[in-house]
Amino acid sequence: MSAPSDIPQAPKVTEREARQVAEAAREQDWRKPSFAKELFLGRFRLDLIHPHPQPAPDDVRRGEAFLARLRDFCETRVDGARIEREARIPDEVIDGLKELGALGMKIETKYGGLGLTQVYYNKALALAGSANPSIGALLSAHQSIGVPQPLKMFGTQEQKDAFLPRLARTDISAFLLTEPDVGSDPARLATTAVPDGDHYVLDGVKLWTTNGVVADLLVVMARVPGSEGHKGGITAFVVEADSPGITVEHRNAFMGLRGIENGVTRFHQVRVPAANRIGPEGAGLKIALTTLNTGRLSLPAMCVGVGKWSLKIAREWSAVREQWGRPVARHEAVGAKISFIAATTFALEAVVDLSSQMADESRNDIRIEAALAKLYGSEMGWLISDELVQIRGGRGFETAASLAARGERAVPAEQMLRDMRINRIFEGSTEIMHLLIAREAVDAHLKVAGDIIDPDKPLSDKAKAGANAAGFYARWLPKLVSGPGQLPSAYGEFRVPGHPDLSVHLRYVERSARKLARSTFYAMSRWQGRMETKQGFLGRIVDIGAELFAMSAACVRAEHLRADDDHGREAYQLADVFCRQSRIRVEELFNRLWTNTDDIDKRVVDGVLSGTYTWLEEGVIDPSGDGPWIADATPGPATGENVHRPVR
Numbered sequence: 001m002s003a004p005s006d007i008p009q010a011p012k013v014t015e016r017e018a019r020q021v022a023e024a025a026r027e028q029d030w031r032k033p034s035f036a037k038e039l040f041l042g043r044f045r046l047d048l049i050h051p052h053p054q055p056a057p058d059d060v061r062r063g064e065a066f067l068a069r070l071r072d073f074c075e076t077r078v079d080g081a082r083i084e085r086e087a088r089i090p091d092e093v094i095d096g097l098k099e100l101g102a103l104g105m106k107i108e109t110k111y112g113g114l115g116l117t118q119v120y121y122n123k124a125l126a127l128a129g130s131a132n133p134s135i136g137a138l139l140s141a142h143q144s145i146g147v148p149q150p151l152k153m154f155g156t157q158e159q160k161d162a163f164l165p166r167l168a169r170t171d172i173s174a175f176l177l178t179e180p181d182v183g184s185d186p187a188r189l190a191t192t193a194v195p196d197g198d199h200y201v202l203d204g205v206k207l208w209t210t211n212g213v214v215a216d217l218l219v220v221m222a223r224v225p226g227s228e229g230h231k232g233g234i235t236a237f238v239v240e241a242d243s244p245g246i247t248v249e250h251r252n253a254f255m256g257l258r259g260i261e262n263g264v265t266r267f268h269q270v271r272v273p274a275a276n277r278i279g280p281e282g283a284g285l286k287i288a289l290t291t292l293n294t295g296r297l298s299l300p301a302m303c304v305g306v307g308k309w310s311l312k313i314a315r316e317w318s319a320v321r322e323q324w325g326r327p328v329a330r331h332e333a334v335g336a337k338i339s340f341i342a343a344t345t346f347a348l349e350a351v352v353d354l355s356s357q358m359a360d361e362s363r364n365d366i367r368i369e370a371a372l373a374k375l376y377g378s379e380m381g382w383l384i385s386d387e388l389v390q391i392r393g394g395r396g397f398e399t400a401a402s403l404a405a406r407g408e409r410a411v412p413a414e415q416m417l418r419d420m421r422i423n424r425i426f427e428g429s430t431e432i433m434h435l436l437i438a439r440e441a442v443d444a445h446l447k448v449a450g451d452i453i454d455p456d457k458p459l460s461d462k463a464k465a466g467a468n469a470a471g472f473y474a475r476w477l478p479k480l481v482s483g484p485g486q487l488p489s490a491y492g493e494f495r496v497p498g499h500p501d502l503s504v505h506l507r508y509v510e511r512s513a514r515k516l517a518r519s520t521f522y523a524m525s526r527w528q529g530r531m532e533t534k535q536g537f538l539g540r541i542v543d544i545g546a547e548l549f550a551m552s553a554a555c556v557r558a559e560h561l562r563a564d565d566d567h568g569r570e571a572y573q574l575a576d577v578f579c580r581q582s583r584i585r586v587e588e589l590f591n592r593l594w595t596n597t598d599d600i601d602k603r604v605v606d607g608v609l610s611g612t613y614t615w616l617e618e619g620v621i622d623p624s625g626d627g628p629w630i631a632d633a634t635p636g637p638a639t640g641e642n643v644h645r646p647v648r
Contacts, residue, residue, distance in 0.1 A: 026286075026289070026439070027286075027289075027290065027293075027367065030365055030443075031365065032362075032363065032364050032365040033045070033048055033363075033364055033365065034048075034364055034365040034366070034367070034368055034369070035048040035049050035358075035364065035369065035549075035552075036366075036368035036369045036372055036545065036549055037365070037368055037440065037441070037443070037444075039513050039516075039545060039548055039549060039552075040368075040440075040441035040442075040513075040516065040517065040520070040541075040545055041444055041476075041517055042476075042479065042480045042513050042514040042515075042516065042517025042518070043479075043513065044483070044484070044485070044506075044509060044510040044513045044552075046491070046506065046552070046556075048364060049354060049358070049552060049553070049556050050556045050559070051556075051559075051560065051563075052354065052357070052556050052557060052559070052560035053354075053357040053358060053360075053361050054357070055117060055119055055120075055357065055360065059116075059117045059119075059120065059360075062114070062115070062116065062120075063116055063117060063119070063120030063123070064120075066100075066101075066105070066114060066116060066120065066124065067120065067123060067124060067127060069100060070100060070102065070124055070127055070128060071127060073096055073097075073100055074127065074128060074130075074131035074135075075131075077092075077093065077096050078093055078131045078132065078135065080131050080132035080412070081400060081401065081410065081412070083132045083134055083135075083258070083259040084132070084258055084259070084400075084412070084415055085401070087253070087258040087259060088259055088261075089132075089134055089135060089138060089259045089261075091647050093135070094138070094172075094214075094647045095647065097135070097138075097139070098169060098170060101113070101114050101168070101169065102124070102128070102139055103139070103142060103143070103167060103168060103169060103170075103171075103172065104148075104167065104168030104169060105120075105121045105124055105139070105143060106118075106121050106143045106144075106148060106149070106152075107143075107148055107152075107164050107167060107168040108152075108164075111160065111161075111164035111165050111168055112164070112165045112168040112169055113164070113168040114168075117356075117360045118294065118297060118356040118357075118359045118360050119353060119356040119357055119360060121143070121298070121356075122297060122298060122301035122304075122352055122353075122356050123301070124139075125139060125140055125298050125301045125302050125305075126301050126302055126304050126305030126308070127305065129302040129305050129306075130305040130306075130308070130309050132259060133256075133257055133302065133306075133416075133419040133420075134257050134258065134259030134260050134419075135259070136298075136302045136305070137210060137257055137259075137260045138172075138211060138259075138260065138261070140295075140298040140299070140302070141173075141174060141175065141210040141211045141260075142167075142172055142173050142174075142211055143173075143298075144294075144295035144296075144297075144298040145175040145291055145292060145295045145427070146167075146172075146173030146174055146175050146211065146215075146217075146219060147163060147167055147173035147175075147217045147218070147219045147238055148164065148167050148168075148173065149291045149294070149295055150219055150236060150278050150287050150288075150291045151163060151164060151167075151238070151278065152164075153287070153290060153291065154236075154278050154279045154283075154287050154290075155278055158275070159238065159275075159276070159278070163217060163238060166216070166217070167217065170216070171216035171217050172211055172214055172215050172216055172217075172646070172647065173211065173215055173216070173217045173218065173219065174209050174210060174211035174212040174215035174217075174218050174219070174241075175209075175210070175218075175219050175288075176206040176209050176212065176218055176219065176220045176221065176265060177189075177206070177221045177288055178206065178207050178208050178209075179191060179204065179205060179206055179207055179633060180205060180207045180264075180630050180631050180632075180633040181630050181633060184428070184429065184432045186221070186234060186285050186288075189221065189222070189223050189234055190204055190205075190223070190633065190635075191203065191204025191205070191206065191220070191221070191222040191223065191267065191635075192204060192222055192223050192224070192225065192635075193222035193223065193224050193235060193237065193272070194224070194225060195224065195227065195229075195230050195274075196271070198273065198274050198275075199271045199272060199273055199274060200222075200224070200237065200271075200272045200274060200277070201269055201270065201271055201272075202220065202222055202237070202239070202245075202267040202269075202270040202271075202272055203267055203268060203269060203270075203635040203636075204222065204266075204267050204633070204635050205264065205265070205266050205267070205633040205635070206220070206264070206265045206266075206267075207264055207633075208252065208262055209248075209262060209263050209264070209265045210260055210261070210262045211260075211261055211262075212241075212248060212261065212262065212263045212265050213248050213251050213261035213262065213263040213643060213644060213645060214261040214644075214645060214646055214647050215241045215261075215646070216240075216241050216242075216646050217238060217239070217240065217241060218238070218239040218240075218241050218265075219236055219237070219238060219239075219278070220236070220237045220239050220267075220272075221234055221235070221236055221284045221285070221288060222234070222235060222237065222267075222284075223235070224281045224282070230281060231280065231281045231282050232281055232282060233281055233282025233283075233284070234282065234284040234285045235277060235279075235280075235281045235282060235283065235284040236277070236278040236279060236283070236284040236287045236288065237272050237276050237277055237278065238272075238276045238278060239270065239272050239276065241644065241646065242644070242646070243270050243271070243272070244270070244271075245267060245268045245269050245270035245271075246265065246266070246267055246270055246644070247265070247266045247268070247638035247640075247642045247644070248263045248264070248265050248266075248642055248643045248644040249263070249264045249265070249266050249638060249640055249642075249643070250263055250264040250640075250643065251263045251643050252264070254422065255418050255421065256415070256417075256418030256419035256420070256421055256422055257419050257422055263643065266638050267635075268635065268636060268637045268638060292427060292428070293366070293367045293370055293371075294359050294366070294370060295427070296370045296371060296373065296374040296427055296428070297352060297355055297356055297359065297370050297373055297374070299374050299377060299378060299423055299426060299427055300348065300351065300352050300373045300374055300376070300377025300378065300381070301352050301356075301377075302423075303348060303377040303378060303380070303381030303384075303420070303423060304345065304348045304349045304352055304377070304381075306381050306384065306385060306416060306420055307341065307344065307345030307348055307349075307380075307381060307384050308345055308349075309416070310341050310345070310384050310385060310387075310388040310416070311338075311341050311342055311345055313388060313392075313411055313413065314329075314337070314338050314341055314387075314388055314391050315329075315338070317391065317392060317411075318334055318338060318391060328391070334391055337387045337390065337391055338391070339577060339581075340383075340384075340387060340581065341384050341387055341388065342574060342577075343574050343577045343578035343581060344380050344383075344384060344578065344581075345384065346554060346557075346571070346574040346575065346578060347380075347550045347551075347553065347554040347574075347575075347578045347582075348376070348377055348380060348381070348550075349557070350550070350553040350554045350556070350557035350558075350575075351372070351373050351376060351377070351549065351550050351553045351554075352373055352377065353557065354369075354553045354556065354557065355369045355370055355373045355553075367440065368437060368440050368441070369549065371428075371433055371436060371437050371440075372437060372542075372545065372546045372549050374427060374428065374433060375430060375433040375434070375437065375542070375546055376546040376547075376549075376550055377423070378423035378424045378426075378430065379424065379430060381420055381423060382420050382421065382423065382424055385413075385416050385417045385420040386417060388413050388416070388417075389413050389414060389417050392411065392413050395408070395411070395413070396413040396414060397414055398414065399412070399414060399415070400412040400414075400415060431535070431539070433542075434535065434538060434539040434542045434543075435535065435538065437542045437545070438538035438539075438541060438542050441520070441541065441542065441545065442520060442524070442531075444472075445520070445521070445524055448465070448468050448469045448472040448473075449465055449466075449468075449469040449472075449524070450465070451464070451465035452465045452466055452469060452528070453528040453529040453531075454529070455529060473521075477521070479514075480514045480517055480518050480521075481514075483510050483511070483514055484507065484510050485506075485507040485508065485509070485510030485511035485512075485514070486507075486511065487507075488507075490503065490506070490507055490510070491503040491506040491507060493559065494506055494555055494559055496562065496572070498569070499562070499568070499569060499572040499573075500572050500573060500575075500576035501576075502555045502558060502559070502572060502575055502576060502579070505551055505555055505575075505576070505579035505580075505583070506551075506552070506555055508551075508579075508583060509548050509551050509552055512544070512548055512586060512590075513548060515590065516541065516544050516545065516548070519541065519590070519593055520541055523537060523541075523593075534598070536596060536598040536601075537593060537598070540589045540592055540593050541593070543585075543589050544586055544589045544590065547582045547585055547586045547589070548586070550578075550582060551578070551579045551582050551583075554574075554575040554578050554579060555575050555579065557571065557575070558571040558572045558574070558575035
């Protein structure tokens with residue numbers, strides 16, 4: 001049945017219009033230095049991250065005290081196996097987290113929160129997530145992207161006074177952006193907020209609303225139609241979850257994170273006070289993306305927790321499991337996996353701690369660093385989980401409940417693999433992160449040469465851009481020829497007697513950064529306006545940058561620990577092996593920039609979509625059920641039960 005013509009539908013937009021919406025939501029300026037931005041430009045600014053930034057003593061004291069309380073709570077009152085079995089976090093656990101103040105970890109003390117730093121907030125998420133990842137997801141969705149963060153950054157004082165005390169102690173929040181037919185393309189957002197006096201009236205359907213089933217407060221992105229006195233555009237609102245007209249229609253179930261309260265939320269004629277609008281009309285997408293800049297750090301923090309746990313299980317298991325007369329860890333094939341887990345976990349923690357400390361200091365713009373941390377953490381965390389399952393063999397594929405039932409230790413390796421898989425999709429899929437980071441990485445080039453490759457710009461603008469670009473590249477390109485990475489004495493403070501020499505790796509990073517910048521420039525010269533379609537190439541550019549950032553962070557962290565006499569020798573060893581492993585990946589990525597199957601892959605895709613290869617699909621039965629690929633999200637009243645269940 002077709003929808004009535006007066007009901008708003010998802011806007012029909014071209015690819016160019018969608019890109020323009022995303023571009024308008026970007027932070028356009030760079031007011032602070034950025035290590036990662038400089039890295040992509042071929043400038044290795046080690047001074048921006050070394051010496052490693054340090055937390056204030058009072059922040060450490062308060063953070064460590066809370067971690068101790070949280071650890072005791074998780075060890076004594078959280079049954080991770082029960083959460084997995086019942087697919088729900090028990091209400092008493094959520095109540096206990098509220099009593100601990102865990103809902104207000106990032107909320108200032110004057111509003112009743114704990115006022116933890118980003119560093120300790122991340123450590124807390126890693127700890128809670130290790131008890132059960134669904135707990136980490138609950139706390140992260142509430143504070144990293146839920147109502148507290150956008151209010152902290154963009155809310156009025158009245159909004160902060162009204163909502164933050166509730167969010168710090170009692171009220172759970174959720175972030176509602178995605179819709180059944182709208183994912184990473186917000187230009188097609190269909191949910192509307194129509195002005196009506198001193199209110200807005202919301203209509204629409206939101207999908208994958210993590211915490212939405214149990215939330216008390218929602219931050220909702222909706223499209224305000226332009227009209228007299230209203231600029232319109234995608235706008236952010238704080239909405240009471242029990243408002244008339246809101247229905248949680250379904251609690252979604254997933255392959256992992258079985259305890260998360262993720263649902264489908266319908267809005268029908270929901271009246272929201274204009275006072276609950278966050279920021280001006282049209283600023284919603286910018287608010288969402290800015291919130292995610294720091295909020296993305298929570299996900300790799302939990303990946304660090306998975307790495308630490310995986311290392312523990314790999315160490316204990318591979319030391320007692322014997323094959324062919326010796327522990328499996330002593331066999332090179334297994335030992336290589338253990339080395340990868342240990343070295344990569346060290347590097348992931350280095351990336352997250354460095355990025356988080358820089359966020360706390362607020363001296364640097366970390367939008368690229370946080371995005372790289374999310375991308376790298378989710379990809380490497382998944383590989384770590386997969387390698388642990390392989391090390392455990394058949395027991396890695398067996399559920400913890402089955403292991404326990406036959407008398408063995410209940411190690412939930414297969415559950416962790418399932419739980420980790422979503423991280424490559426959450427808060428920006430790997431593919432979207434590649435494009436987002438690539439856009440930031442080429443920002444300097446587009447600012448000086450963008451008009452040259454823009455088909456809509458007149459010749460006068462192209463001529464002016466050409467003159468500007470000539471001046472920029474005349475100054476920039478010569479600096480990519482040589483640098484400290486070619487001097488054997490460079491970065492000598494990382495050459496410590498009795499320790500592996502990390503200076504060689506930093507020199508490699510410096511040389512590779514210049515090579516990366518040269519490759520990007522050559523690609524822009526070659527493809528010009530078609531550069532944005534070369535997603536395979538851009539993804540490899542970003543992956544190289546991620547590896548170089550991780551190598552830099554690992555070396556800086558190792559030196560920081562050595563200077564503090566805190567496992568310095570072991571840290572140097574882990575940083576050294578990680579860098580050696582990373583360099584192999586970087587060299588492969590550089591080779592694949594120009595030697596790849598991107599063009600012929602497109603021809604195969606054309607054939608698949610045109611039906612050329614349907615004969616290849618013969619001989620199987622499709623077990624999928626009937627139904628549309630995308631559920632109907634026509635606005636209107638709910639027709640089913642409301643499964644919203646706030647925890648009080």
